[in-house]
Amino acid sequence: MNNLSIQELKELVPLQAVLYHYGHTDLPERNGKYFTCLFPENHARGDQDPSCNFYTGSDGFPRYKCFSCGENGDQFSFVERQEGVNVSEAKKIVARIGGITEGGTYTAPQKQLKRPVKPEEKKPVQFPSDLNRGTETDWKALGELRHLDPQAVNLATELGVLKFGTHRGFPCWIVTDQSRIVAEARRLDGKLFPHSGKKCDTLRNSKKSWPVGIQPRHRTPENFQKIILVEGSADLIAAYHFNHVFLKMDALPVAMLGRQCKNIHPDALPLFKGRYVRIMPHADEDGGGMEAAERWAEQIGEAGAKSVRGFDFSGLTRKDGKTVSDLNDCTVIRPEDESELEGLLR
Numbered sequence: 001m002n003n004l005s006i007q008e009l010k011e012l013v014p015l016q017a018v019l020y021h022y023g024h025t026d027l028p029e030r031n032g033k034y035f036t037c038l039f040p041e042n043h044a045r046g047d048q049d050p051s052c053n054f055y056t057g058s059d060g061f062p063r064y065k066c067f068s069c070g071e072n073g074d075q076f077s078f079v080e081r082q083e084g085v086n087v088s089e090a091k092k093i094v095a096r097i098g099g100i101t102e103g104g105t106y107t108a109p110q111k112q113l114k115r116p117v118k119p120e121e122k123k124p125v126q127f128p129s130d131l132n133r134g135t136e137t138d139w140k141a142l143g144e145l146r147h148l149d150p151q152a153v154n155l156a157t158e159l160g161v162l163k164f165g166t167h168r169g170f171p172c173w174i175v176t177d178q179s180r181i182v183a184e185a186r187r188l189d190g191k192l193f194p195h196s197g198k199k200c201d202t203l204r205n206s207k208k209s210w211p212v213g214i215q216p217r218h219r220t221p222e223n224f225q226k227i228i229l230v231e232g233s234a235d236l237i238a239a240y241h242f243n244h245v246f247l248k249m250d251a252l253p254v255a256m257l258g259r260q261c262k263n264i265h266p267d268a269l270p271l272f273k274g275r276y277v278r279i280m281p282h283a284d285e286d287g288g289g290m291e292a293a294e295r296w297a298e299q300i301g302e303a304g305a306k307s308v309r310g311f312d313f314s315g316l317t318r319k320d321g322k323t324v325s326d327l328n329d330c331t332v333i334r335p336e337d338e339s340e341l342e343g344l345l346r
């Protein structure tokens with residue numbers, strides 16, 4: 001690890017560069033102009049009137065402060081918050097963001113950070129202005145709609161993976177995570193979006209290659225030794241349901257938002273390192289779900305996962321006699337298949 005001091009790191013890797021790395025790409029250049037809070041989850045209805053600002057700290061380097069929720073810090077406290085790590089870990093991450101390698105060698109990261117990015121690449125996801133954690137009524141409604149335990153819904157909310165808000169004029173449930181790189185909405189009444197005729201709508205500027213849920217709002221996300229990788233937002237919340245039902249507290253549900261995303265976002269791949277990954281693709285008739293899963297498995301394996309296993313839903317039957325084709329179907333599985341499912345999910 002490099003042996004640079006906090007001050008030297010601040011000099012080499014400015015606060016702005018770190019925030020930029022986390023997707024906050026539209027911030028003011030210097031102190032003076034208010035921007036929306038870096039921690040929208042602190043605000044019940046999002047930070048509607050921008051209340052965050054930069055100021056110069058006593059060490060002469062910039063800091064951020066939100067006058068509404070009180071968050072206040074520098075690049076290190078931001079990373080600590082964002083990644084749930086301690087300060088020495090945050091130092092390493094900041095160094096890495098700045099392209100500083102071992103021994104403190106500085107390898108000109110500025111060029112890379114300031115590289116002009118295509119406009120659609122640098123914009124953060126556009127969340128609804130009334131983004132919120134939902135009320136008990138919302139959690140119950142979603143539970144009923146998708147046959148889920150409201151407690152599991154609540155857990156997903158706690159971890160910042162599930163949010164609520166108005167999208168295209170409809171009350172929606174929205175999956176996302178602390179990376180803010182991707183977000184997808186579905187209507188709370190289960191109906192289609194009229195503009196597309198589809199059930200899901202990805203929020204503007206989302207990058208669907210991001211495995212949503214992999215950066216939960218959690219102090220020590222690395223404590224989740226296992227990852228359950230599913231396909232789509234419905235299965236993501238269903239995975240929370242089964243974690244809750246089978247009391248599996250060490251498995252983190254993560255979803256790729258669609259089988260057409262063949263490549264996992266390069267910034268997300270290192271997060272699979274050292275973890276046990278279980279992939280649960282959709283059992284589509286054309287085999288497309290499986291095909292995508294094989295591709296993901298390959299990339300996750302190369303990224304250094306401890307193990308990558310598959311999962312096959314075929315052979316399980318729903319209460320209504322139809323074949324189970326995804327994890328969400330398993331919430332309405334016929335009673336005689338329940339113990340088999342429990343065994344499979346362990």
Ligand SMILES: [Zn+2]
Binds near residue numbers: 037043051069070071
């Ligand atoms: Zn705030």
